[in-house]
Amino acid sequence: MIPAAFDYVRAGSAAEAIDLIGQYGDEAKFLAGGHSLVPAMKLRLAQPTVLVDIGRVADLSYIREDGDQIAIGALTRHMDVENSPVLAEHVPLLAHAAGHVGDPQVRHRGTIGGSLAHADPASDLPATTLALGATYVAQGPNGTREIAAADFYHGYFTSALAPDEMLTEIRVPKMGGAGWSFQKFNRRAQDWAIVGVAAWQRGSECGVGLVNMASTPVLASSVASAVAGGASAADAAEAAAAEADPQADLNASVDYRVHLAKVLTRRALEASAG
């Protein structure tokens, strides 16, 4: 399968990429690792007329400490997130979740920025960064702005990003030794989660993000309130689907997804408890 014809330009910096996207208009798209976009183009589900390749913007591939946060360049590959000593120490939940994206070949090419910008609710990193209270940095023609993960996802494959805005950095609070767990339920190796849960806990504080439980990744705030109120893991997990709005598909009915969300949330809370 071959994508529909398009023009290809390569950007050397974020500023150049934004400039190029601005010149070509709405039918142009950024190309990062291409591991969501190229499959979609081969199936002709996406037919951009111009690709602006940002895959070589090398200064946007980094992971570094910045006060009580870790800053991650948008072009950092899943493999580098998975193996980062800085993340292993300060945000192990994110490193672990990145290690569950697809397979090694996918993780060699796909980027964290591409995964978040793609805004697929079935992807692992949107829900994980949401649970962690991350902030995304976007750069556009008029400068940069910060968008809380909680405000970023608007629906299936739609985000707060304007077409000429590029995600440049992901800022994740250090976990400060919090317990954590990532539960990904799927039937086939390398697949997306049928339902997934990313959770951390420190004392009565916790954050729980759900994968594939609505048209966006879901922050399970009711679970966090129940934990804060002293509920047991099993009782708190009963509220797992309170904020969710799951759809049925080939893999699972709505009821089954709700059931999985509760079971996986209970397991995640038990595993992440002090």
Added chain:
Amino acid sequence: MDITVTINGKTHTADVEPRTLLVQFIREQAGLTGTNIGCDTSSCGACSVHIDGEAAKSCTLLAVQADGCSITTIEGMAGDDGSLHPMQQAFMENHGLQCGYCTPGMVMAATSLLAENPNPTEEEVRLGLEGNLCRCTGYHNIVQSVLACAKS
């Protein structure tokens, strides 16, 4: 667009349409048909090659994305004298293939895995080959081949 890629040590320069997939470039332009297309939907790993030493699915990359890169395909694994790469040898000795369709991709993924993790456990081999499907062997002898290669 003009691109230059090195495949198995040989430089290839060509004017390609941006929509040309890397696997097409390798098979049709460079004439190296050892790299197979299985699913064509990023799932099976039959098309795996090394790009700058790391396994990637060449059906899921545009040739223009590989411009300037060094690529190794299954044809580049054996020595100049035809002696098999240790991973190929291990697949042969451990009966790690039946029809052989998945084998080029398996060998490329397995060598990339050992480059990152020279002494994997059986579990790590299984997870490391997660992106490669085999419809014949049931995987057992593939995993044994990779473990044998790591030992040797």
